[in-house]
Amino acid sequence: MALTGGAWQWSASKNSRLNMVSALDPHSGDIVNPSGQHGDENFLLVGMDSRAGANANIGAGDAEDAGGARSDTVMLVNIPASRERVVAVSFPRDLAITPIQCEAWNPETGKYGPIYDEKTGTMGPRLVYTETKLNSAFSFGGPKCLVKVIQKLSGLSINRFIAIDFVGFARMVEALGGVEVCSTTPLRDYELGTVLEHAGRQVIDGPTALNYVRARQVTTESNGDYGRIKRQQLFLSSLLRSMISTDTLFNLSRLNNVVNMFIGNSYVDNVKTKDLVELGRSLQHMAAGHVTFVTVPTGITDQNGDEPPRTSDMKALFTAIIDDDPLPLENDHNAQRLGNTPSTPPTTTKKAPQAGLTNEIQHQQVTTTSPKEVTVQVSNSTGQAGLATTATDQLKRNGFNVMAPDDYPSSLLATTVFFSPGNEQAAATVAAVFGQSKIERVTGIGQLVQVVLGQDFSAVRAPLPSGSTVSVQISRNSSSPPTKLPEDLTVTNAADTTCE
Structure with a gap:
């Protein structure tokens, strides 16, 4: 539905303040079956680890601790043309990649090209190579380089890009009035200190939420980045339910608060506020059981701390996403509707395709x-x-x-x-x-x-x-069987509100 009147004027004023950056590569040869992805929305969401400016004031450390900007969190969100489900795939920050050459990116200016080195008084190279970890792609080559790597790994056609820094994330949570999380134990991190003082279900504010999704060295966890990814997926499930159940996306006053907190601390490509509102409306009647978070399957960490992707299993996962094949835990059971709309009879899971159906x-x-x-x-x-x-x-x-x-x-x-x-x-x-x-x-x-x-x-x-x-x-072939997925695929369903 198109925005009109005051809503359109509001949207235009917000768009003028968005930090636009060049990120997308719609003609990449790495995109698998482009015609089969027609109408899909594929968002690459990035949580930026930047210690510059206000980020240093919320416990993130300062630029002397870690200069530049890194992709602390990388999530690829697929919304098929049918709008019948959402799939969000998390990529570990230490995922092993083959180094590739990218154009140098300056996170302070958001520009690509040679960077002036104040120490030597010279300009750096125009092209640089990434290292062997995924988070180096953003650090060296910015959004363009990260999109290039993720499209190569996934085959998905990324057509929207959003990167938000620590301050923007915390402010967005504050604008929502906090987000509910649940933990079976108090949460303490060797680096960040106490994150949650108490166990149980609780609403946390922006700074606490930031530490909740960032913590990698939790005293009660032994799985490093994977424990953090699980917490991120549970947190985003709760945030999604909160935003839509309170009509945040459809109430200009509430949306104004969220967007004001978000605008100055993000980079976007092919994203406008109108697009986000229209997308939210199209998802308003979706059941939570049709929102699935998945983690890229990886092998044993090598001597460099890199986590190699299990290539065949990863390919099967993204083939299933492109083909709209069913995913584990994707269901209609206890799948309360996300939107704050009148209840309707629960939908039933579609039958498996039968032979002889029209192709x-x-x-x-x-x-x-x-x-x-x-x-x-x-x-x-x-x-x-x-x-x-x-x-x-x-x-x-x-x-x-x-x-x-x-x-x-x-x-x-x-x-x-x-x-x-x-x-x-x-x-x-x-x-x-x-x-x-x-x-x-x-x-x-x-x-x-x-x-x-x-x-x-x-x-x-x-x-x-x-x-x-x-x-x-x-x-x-509508009678072909769905893609066989690995049995140990790590999945979180947005309908799951159990305490972990």
């Missing part, structure tokens, strides 16, 4: 790649002996990598090309040599392109030159 078709322009970059397996559904072997031999002569042909268990009228998300170019390259414009997206076959020969098959054509643009119709 979702998307039209897309795709660039072909070199056959030597593509691996193909041909299956024969026609009953005509030797057809798959002949087609495989022709593909091999044309430079494709091939796997042993086989027979398909059922008969298809039309030759069909199957591929998994992220492998569109390879699928389009193969489809062109079979004279097909339709390709079907499924899960679980990785980088392989599978061709099932149907009754219409006649011959294998010569491949198009690499870099050719072809028009394809991509259909998603």
Whole structure:
């Protein structure tokens, strides 16, 4: 719903005070299945560890303790086009990354480019390399670099960016009148001191909330950053319930207080107050059971303190998010509505997709790649002996990598090309040599392109030159099973109000 009248004037006045920064890379080649993400909102939320200015006055330490700015908290929030759920993925700050080159960023000015070194009287380099920990991406290359790394890890198309510092976070909590948390024990941290004096359910103010989500060395926890991530997820669940249940997003007076506290202490890209209000309205009727917090699965910490991502499990997680597959604990049980709206009968969990349902078709322009970059397996559904072997031999002569042909268990009228998300170019390259414009997206076959020969098959054509643009119709097989997720995935559901 568009804002009008006084609400529009209020929104415009706030937008003029937002700290805009260049962060997004919508044309990145790391984005998986862009057409499949059409209409999704993907926010990259960053809690900045900056000790400059007022941040030094709330127990964060000063610039001499830690200069510059780091990403203390990184969370990627996916809201699908259907607006039927929210998924927030937490990335550990010490997640191991491959160092990449980024444009240097000055957190004091919010500008990119060479930074003047007062000690040497010289300008630094325009391009810098990150280190091997995730939080170095923001420190060296700012929002652009962090977006680049997260898109490479996730494949999600990040189209909104928000970074807020310690002071902005604390002030936002204050503007809300505090946020309720619950702890089974008092909370004490070796570095920050006493965070919660007492156990139990309690409403905490801004400075206390900041320490609650920052504490990494809690005396009663032995899991370091993961205990902190769990607390952050529980805190944000409570904050979300509080903001929407009190109509904060829909009451200009309340929203004014929150935004005033937030504006001066944040960086944003492609975010305006109008967008946030409209997004809040679209989520007003969502059940808490459909808001899920997940942590990126990682392996054993190495000798440098880096936490390597479990690549295949991480890929499965983001494939499930892109495909809108169900996630653990996502449910309608006890799922009170987030908004302060009249109660309605609880919705029921959707049935699993059944075979024979109509496929979702998307039209897309795709660039072909070199056959030597593509691996193909041909299956024969026609009953005509030797057809798959002949087609495989022709593909091999044309430079494709091939796997042993086989027979398909059922008969298809039309030759069909199957591929998994992220492998569109390879699928389009193969489809062109079979004279097909339709390709079907499924899960679980990785980088392989599978061709099932149907009754219409006649011959294998010569491949198009690499870099050719072809028009394809991509259909998603609605009968394909959901992505298999790791059993030890760490999940927090926003409907869970138990004390931890």
